[in-house]
Amino acid sequence: MAKLILSMDGLVLKEIALTKERTTIGRKPHNDIQIDNLAVSGEHAVIVTILQDSFLEDLGSTNGTVVNGQPVKKHFLQNNDIIELGKYKLKYVNEAVAGHGKAADFEKTMVLRPGAMKPTAPAAAPIPAPVAAAAGPATAAATAGAKNFGDTVAGQSSTAAPVAPPKPASAPQAALQLLSGANAGKELDLTKPLTTLGKPGVQVAVITRRPQGFFITHVEGASFPVVNGKVLDAQAHSLNDHDVIELAGIKMEFFLKT
Amino acid sequence: MMTLSGALEIASCTDPGMVRSHNEDSIASDGDQGLVVLADGMGGYNAGEVASGMATTVIITELQQLLEKKVPYEIDAKSGQLVAHQLMHEQIAKANTSIYQAAQSQPQYAGMGTTLIVALFYDNKMTVAHIGDSRMYRLRGDELRQVTKDHSLLQEQIDSGVITPQQARQSQNKNLVTRALGIDPIVEAEIHDYDTQPGDIYLLCSDGLCDMVSDDDIGLALQTLSSNLKLCAQHLVQTANDNGGRDNISVILVRVLRDYPAPRSIVGKMMSWFK
Numbered sequence: 001m002a003k004l005i006l007s008m009d010g011l012v013l014k015e016i017a018l019t020k021e022r023t024t025i026g027r028k029p030h031n032d033i034q035i036d037n038l039a040v041s042g043e044h045a046v047i048v049t050i051l052q053d054s055f056l057e058d059l060g061s062t063n064g065t066v067v068n069g070q071p072v073k074k075h076f077l078q079n080n081d082i083i084e085l086g087k088y089k090l091k092y093v094n095e096a097v098a099g100h101g102k103a104a105d106f107e108k109t110m111v112l113r114p115g116a117m118k119p120t121a122p123a124a125a126p127i128p129a130p131v132a133a134a135a136g137p138a139t140a141a142a143t144a145g146a147k148n149f150g151d152t153v154a155g156q157s158s159t160a161a162p163v164a165p166p167k168p169a170s171a172p173q174a175a176l177q178l179l180s181g182a183n184a185g186k187e188l189d190l191t192k193p194l195t196t197l198g199k200p201g202v203q204v205a206v207i208t209r210r211p212q213g214f215f216i217t218h219v220e221g222a223s224f225p226v227v228n229g230k231v232l233d234a235q236a237h238s239l240n241d242h243d244v245i246e247l248a249g250i251k252m253e254f255f256l257k258t
Numbered sequence: 259m260m261t262l263s264g265a266l267e268i269a270s271c272t273d274p275g276m277v278r279s280h281n282e283d284s285i286a287s288d289g290d291q292g293l294v295v296l297a298d299g300m301g302g303y304n305a306g307e308v309a310s311g312m313a314t315t316v317i318i319t320e321l322q323q324l325l326e327k328k329v330p331y332e333i334d335a336k337s338g339q340l341v342a343h344q345l346m347h348e349q350i351a352k353a354n355t356s357i358y359q360a361a362q363s364q365p366q367y368a369g370m371g372t373t374l375i376v377a378l379f380y381d382n383k384m385t386v387a388h389i390g391d392s393r394m395y396r397l398r399g400d401e402l403r404q405v406t407k408d409h410s411l412l413q414e415q416i417d418s419g420v421i422t423p424q425q426a427r428q429s430q431n432k433n434l435v436t437r438a439l440g441i442d443p444i445v446e447a448e449i450h451d452y453d454t455q456p457g458d459i460y461l462l463c464s465d466g467l468c469d470m471v472s473d474d475d476i477g478l479a480l481q482t483l484s485s486n487l488k489l490c491a492q493h494l495v496q497t498a499n500d501n502g503g504r505d506n507i508s509v510i511l512v513r514v515l516r517d518y519p520a521p522r523s524i525v526g527k528m529m530s531w532f533k
């Protein structure tokens with residue numbers, strides 16, 4: 001369950017759980033989060049929560065809504081976002097993300113039962129009519145309300161963690177230097193996840209860049225690549241700094257870049 | 259019976275991933291019949307495996323038998339439907355009933371279900387049926403395109419403009435499907451036909467692949483490793499695992515090697531009759 005932490009000048013004033021489909025923020029008393037400050041409009045902003053996702057929308061406020069220093073009209077809230085309204089700050093905390101170390105076990109696929117959901121659309125969502133063509137009219141309603149999450153989902157509650165970034169910043173850097181052939185002396189940076197070497201139809205090998213390092217694998221052709229004088233088999237072979245590869249009659253040296 | 263022997267090359271790989279102890283995915287294929295099936299099960303304990311296993315077994319064995327007698331590109335005289343569509347509808351309904359009844363009658367299977375994607379290749383085209391968020395992609399030339407559209411909350415949010423496809427990758431609501439096999443007494447599969455071309459590569463996968471590996475990296479792998487389909491399938495699974503492998507990962511690759519038109523002439527029909 002996501003929540004907001006309201007603070008001013010670094011002082012925490014209160015915590016608000018985002019249990020409702022619409023949580024309104026403004027100066028007037030009927031708002032779910034009332035902030036009695038003249039810099040805040042009567043109806044300033046609204047947070048629409050759909051299951052585990054929350055969206056912030058400015059309701060045309062006089063002084064605007066700022067998230068992480070940027071003015072926004074509509075914003076898909078991410079864990080630890082800071083919403084600023086005048087002197088007040090609202091920090092968005094999504095525990096599903098914060099505790100993702102343990103969450104993996106619960107991150108199972110579940111079914112949203114068509115028709116079982118409350119058929120009221122959140123303000124942020126335009127009428128989901130175009131969906132009907134693709135997904136059938138009954139399921140279109142499922143997009144809409146999210147209030148009855150607990151009742152409508154078959155299985156455990158969802159605490160999905162975000163996908164790990166596909167390319168870790170710490171990915172190693174390496175290159176090949178050609179030692180023979182017409183292009184001898186040339187360097188080839190291994191920046192892609194996959195780099196193929198050789199002549200298609202004759203002999204091809206691929207170098208894969210993985211978090212644990214670089215690997216060479218035979219792809220096609222009758223003969224297999226040779227590394228440091230040794231012929232490889234069909235398995236991937238881990239490359240070390242200054243390994244010499246022979247492929248389709250060309251010698252090349254693999255080296256790591258720092 | 260007609261055979262597609264030599265028209266398709268098929269390679270597959272399935273893996274529990276880095277986090278789960280069970281593999282709840284299930285895959286099956288028959289190259290001669292031009293049939294591939296992939297299912298991603300869900301439900302407590304090992305019920306997910308049971309559901310996906312039932313789905314692939316029922317569909318592949320029943321369709322294999324029916325295709326001995328029936329011709330997928332003909333029109334059924336009674337229903338006026340294409341036989342391929344009729345077969346898909348009937349066998350998916352059968353699999354749905356089997357899973358649903360098992361879930362109803364045995365407490366340890368309560369609530370189990372599965373996604374499903376089935377492709378049947380015939381007459382230079384394919385019929386694709388799917389339910390849930392298991393996908394098919396097509397690589398033609400250097401263009402990778404997603405063929406199926408997920409039956410998921412996220413896809414519906416994307417369609418209705420609530421979030422963008424970029425934002426969808428950050429969403430916490432990834433694992434909610436809006437349709438599944440075995441959950442309700444009746445299920446409707448989405449069924450479409452597509453023309454195929456020699457050289458096309460089709461990828462069927464569970465969400466354990468496409469949630470962990472970007473479309474760009476999937477496209478790069480299919481292009482780069484197209485001459486070694488088995489290696490390509492293993493590489494895709496390995497990439498998903500390198501990126502965290504949070505879910506089971508299954509991949510089926512189908513390459514169209516040559517044209518496979520239906521025998522339309524009288525002689526052709528006679529020949530296929532006696533084969």
